[in-house]
Amino acid sequence: MTLSEVVVVGASAAGLTAAETLRREGYTGRLTLIGEERYLPYDRPPLSKQVLKGEWEPERLALRTSAALDDLDAEWLLGREAVGLDVAGRTVALADGSRVAFDGLVVATGVRPRRLPFAHDLTGVHVLRDLDDALALRDALRSAGSVTVVGAGFLGAEAAAVARELGCSVSLVDPLEAPMVRQLGSAVAARVAALHTAHGVDVRCDTGVVGFSENRGRVAGVRLGDGSELAAEVVLVAIGSVPAVDWLRDSGLPVGDGLLCDAFCEAAPGIVAAGDVASWLHPDHGRIRVEHRMNATEQGMAAARTLLGRRQPFAPVPYFWTDQYDVKIQAYGRPSADADFTVVDGDPDQGPFAAVYAQDGRTTAAVTWNMPRQARALRAQVLEREPWPRPAVAHA
Template sequence: MNRIAIVGASAGGLATAEALRRSGYEGTITLVGDEPHLPYDRPPLSKRILAGTDEPSGLALRRTEDIHALGLDLRLGVRATGLDLAARTVALADGAHVPYDGLVVATGARPRRLPGCDNVTGSHTLRTLEDAVALKARLLPGRRLVIVGAGFVGAEVAAVARGLGVEVTMLESAPVPMARAIGDHAGRLLARVHLGHGVRLRTAVTVDGILSTDGHVTGVALTGGDVIPADDVLVAVGSLPNTEWLHGSGLPLDDGLVCDEFSAAAPGVYGVGDVASWHNPLFGTAMRIEHRTNAAEQAMAVVRNLLAPERNVRRPFAPVPYFWSDQYDMKVQAYGFLRGHDEAVVMEEDASRQRFLLAYRRGDRLVGVLAAGVPPRTLHAWRALIASGSPWTEATNGAIAA
């Protein structure tokens, strides 16, 4: 294998290139990215960049000289537009065709949008450095920010904006924020934190569109006729995997690039990060995880399998997913796969200290834990139980003391 192409130059793509070199691979590595920047860290965009505690210049994942030391064929600021599996080439927007022996798809995801968003000052999504810089410039004391979507991105931005003196309204279509992902009880816990910090939260509402006058945001229209006045609107209603360039390629696509337990979508073609929907045998289900830790772990697993000389020595990628969210002075952390759970049980709760721990059951297994304010050793112990496939009754009857 003399040529490996990696399409997507964010954390997952860079981690793949680094793992290839660490593994002794000496062939050509082409790294394609649609943004002009060297790979940078995205989690701080909704936290420290908006708060002004970090500068954009500090987001680089590696120093420029470290990137150059990898010896990459670096193609930045250019999109992939197509894939020819038979010819083993990736078509780029500048007319180039990149040949490969092995291909890693790491094109990530983009925010969903709403009607009225385009070319309107004060209408925002949050995915890129430019998005964060534009939103930061608007978060001034006394201004009115409406956040459509009370998921983790929306909640993190709400927390930062309140700290900057911005008036914040969060709109959520579900009766309880984040309930589909983390359950009703955990959703209500986090909602109370935001209400306590002065966020106006409206649930079970449907947004018809963003209103504007003379190219500037004026508000958000709700079904039923209500209008929420706004100077700025952040649309945070989930994401779409960037797979359009793969249409017609013959690769399986369904909420991302469909991969098997080895993260392979076809012979010699693998998925990494937000764009990959792969079968995780530890949980017995397909999942697409949009968290930085997963992208890095999946990159290392993919490199092992991509370079494996025989198919029968490949290893499944079966991690315990991890994510965290900083909101106000609270760090929420989770291990496992919480979506689709059958039950969420409160193992510990102390509202006065913003401390809680919930365990999640699917079938007869412990599949996840969500916590804030508990010691790391406690979370690590719960993670070990999840990784071992611990039966629910055994795990919760011998509950780990926080």
């Protein structure tokens, strides 16, 4: 199929990379990028770290120079929300009543923050997903004495570290056994908990939030399921995210935990997805959806190539990282709680370390703690799914 009108819905990392790949690989037709936010594409990982801490201003987040964006020869519809999709008629409906025609579509709408069923109308209660969220929370932290972070995944743990470094009294709450246990497994999660405790964070795991107390419309405290209450002038709700697919629910496209795609990132003929919103069939891991920055870039390229007819299964080695205090944690693959966990370098109790996860005798993931060189070396073992434990070397 020859394309003449490609529309990219979602003007962040995945959508931008898809647009650039289309141009780089020969697409010369009309190209339109639709973005719900009013900003040109910017990088999101620094929002919970450098921006929140006040080390970076928004202009430093720009993913491309204005000249590079001009070279795309694209029409930018920013501050315009997509609210519907007519697959048969090949149009995207926008909130202002207009429609944008396409013969090729990239869905890269990302995710929205999951919210509690209460208290989000209170002053001082925040979520953190986009630049405006980060700037509002940054302003609140500058004068906050007590901060409670609800949710101890990537975002919550990073924000708790920043708030503590800014001098706030911080509590980190999660119903699971330790921070980031879903992402890293119990052994590394215990080390993350110890890291926060050592920096003065009150880590409250194995309990959930049942309500907030308030004073004249402003949050004053957080009530926990164990009967205790935490004082809180500022609360960050970081309990995960949901794929931004509501605008697709009446389209007839397969929607579940994201836009459901095949192994080539295609949801329907001429319609592909990339980034946090895309759920696709990974050759090694089955149906997955990955909310990490590197995946957004890699999948943006893969989805664009599928749209151009250059189909290859999208089979990356998932990669993620997190920076907390003076620690960088890097992981390749998909660590799981039921995998065998083995430290291969360093000492988790004393300092930097590297470890691998194995299932059915094969290396499935690796994690490092302040060991970037070892992280790169272990990536190859995950990619090749090398045997683990390694076979003994026979000596003559």
